[in-house]
Amino acid sequence: MSGNKExxxxxxxxxxxxxxxxxxxxxxxxxxxxxxxxxxDPKAFKDTIDLFVERYRDKNxxxxxxxxxxxxLFGPPIALAIGAKFVPLRKPKKLPxxxxxxxxxxxxxxxxxxxHVGAVEAGDRALVVDDLIATGGTLCAAINLLERVxxxxxxxxxxxxxxxxxxxxxLKGKPLCMLVEYR
Amino acid sequence: MATEDGQDPxxxxxxxxxxxxxxxxxPGIMFHDITTxxxDTEAFKDTIDLFVERYKGKGxxxxxxxxxxxxIFGPPIALAIGAKFVPMRKPKKLPxxxxxxxYSLExxxxxxxxHVGAVEPGERAIIIDDLIATGGTLSAAVRLLERVxxxxxxxxxxxxxxxxxxxxxxxxTPLFILISSA
Numbered sequence: 001m002s003g004n005k006e007x008x009x010x011x012x013x014x015x016x017x018x019x020x021x022x023x024x025x026x027x028x029x030x031x032x033x034x035x036x037x038x039x040x041d042p043k044a045f046k047d048t049i050d051l052f053v054e055r056y057r058d059k060n061x062x063x064x065x066x067x068x069x070x071x072x073l074f075g076p077p078i079a080l081a082i083g084a085k086f087v088p089l090r091k092p093k094k095l096p097x098x099x100x101x102x103x104x105x106x107x108x109x110x111x112x113x114x115x116h117v118g119a120v121e122a123g124d125r126a127l128v129v130d131d132l133i134a135t136g137g138t139l140c141a142a143i144n145l146l147e148r149v150x151x152x153x154x155x156x157x158x159x160x161x162x163x164x165x166x167x168x169x170x171l172k173g174k175p176l177c178m179l180v181e182y183r
Numbered sequence: 184m185a186t187e188d189g190q191d192p193x194x195x196x197x198x199x200x201x202x203x204x205x206x207x208x209x210p211g212i213m214f215h216d217i218t219t220x221x222x223d224t225e226a227f228k229d230t231i232d233l234f235v236e237r238y239k240g241k242g243x244x245x246x247x248x249x250x251x252x253x254x255i256f257g258p259p260i261a262l263a264i265g266a267k268f269v270p271m272r273k274p275k276k277l278p279x280x281x282x283x284x285x286y287s288l289e290x291x292x293x294x295x296x297x298h299v300g301a302v303e304p305g306e307r308a309i310i311i312d313d314l315i316a317t318g319g320t321l322s323a324a325v326r327l328l329e330r331v332x333x334x335x336x337x338x339x340x341x342x343x344x345x346x347x348x349x350x351x352x353x354x355x356t357p358l359f360i361l362i363s364s365a
Contacts, residue, residue: 020279022278022279025278026275026278032278034278034279036269036270036277036279036298036301039258039261039267039268039269039270040267040268040269040301041267042261042262042265042266042267045258045261045262045267045268046262049262068251069250069251069254069272069276070254072251072252072254072255073254073258073268073270074258076221076227076255076256076258076259077258077259077262079221079224079227080224080227080228080231080259083224084224085221085222085223085224085227086221086222086227086255087218087221087222088218088221088251088255090251093208094251095218096204096207096208096214096216097202097204097216097218116218119218119222
């Protein structure tokens with residue numbers, strides 16, 4: 001994780017070695033960070049979750065918001081372990097009830113992130129979880145959604161950071177916790 | 184809703200935490216929304232516990248989950264029973280080499296995909312999704328895993344819509360569900 005003692009946590013190297021880098025996906029020049037290979041190793045997957053749970057269990061977090069779809073792999077186990085509710089943040093038209101949305105930029109054009117009305121309440125303390133932070137656009141949209149309904153975003157948590165894309169700067173001053181950097 | 188396992192006292196609470204939304208995604212469909220279950224920390228924990236109690240210690244090395252709501256229930260079960268989690272995804276989402284299986288929709292077909300090498304012949308698997316309706320997606324997942332020599336011990340869902348006869352599509356593969364919504 002970023003900073004202090006977790007840099008020497010022996011579990012982190014084990015997780016890092018399980019991440020598969022797939023060149024030229026989804027397009028040429030992109031080195032895609034594939035976490036599905038972490039999920040195939042029960043110890044590495046458990047260690048990933050444990051590292052986040054240890055960090056958040058005593059922080060009175062009432063909401064874990066996970067970004068579709070890979071945030072759904074890490075968010076629920078964390079939520080269950082710390083006793084928080086899990087809120088899926090989804091692409092348009094997937095959530096069946098009344099939603100609010102936040103737009104964010106893609107390389108070409110925009111996309112939207114949606115959340116169910118009523119899922120999160122004013123005063124909730126929230127964590128936002130995704131597998132990876134690149135430019136930070138999606139995470140920024142997630143923070144905006146949560147803050148609009150009066151929640152306090154305590155931290156963003158990602159397994160992987162691509163620091164050269166400077167996503168940290170897009171997080172409206174919220175701290176980022178990550179386990180593995182890829183340069 | 185009626186309950187599959189009338190005996191376990193946790194099930195009525197789980198059932199009542201699920202929201203039914205009429206006419207989504209189109210008129211006439213009563214959509215079973217599990218997101219409200221995920222907001223109830225006790226109900227979500229009980230849901231996972233019920234599956235874990237059933238599958239722990241049964242030599243299951245693979246939990247396969249169908250995108251996207253299967254990703255919410257599958258990983259906690261996999262972690263608790265010490266199995267790997269294998270995501271089964273819509274086309275073009277998985278970055279590595281994949282194998283795919285087609286299945287029928289009301290109009291046309293769709294595919295689900297799995298990474299080559301994620302599972303090995305002889306592994307014992309369960310397949311998780313939030314709900315079984317017609318069984319199209321689940322039966323495609325079964326075929327995909329069986330093609331690579333995996334034994335499907337059971338399919339497991341939170342909710343079944345029995346009128347959609349999904350169980351029949353699964354043929355010989357057993358199905359375990361918590362809640363039956365007729």
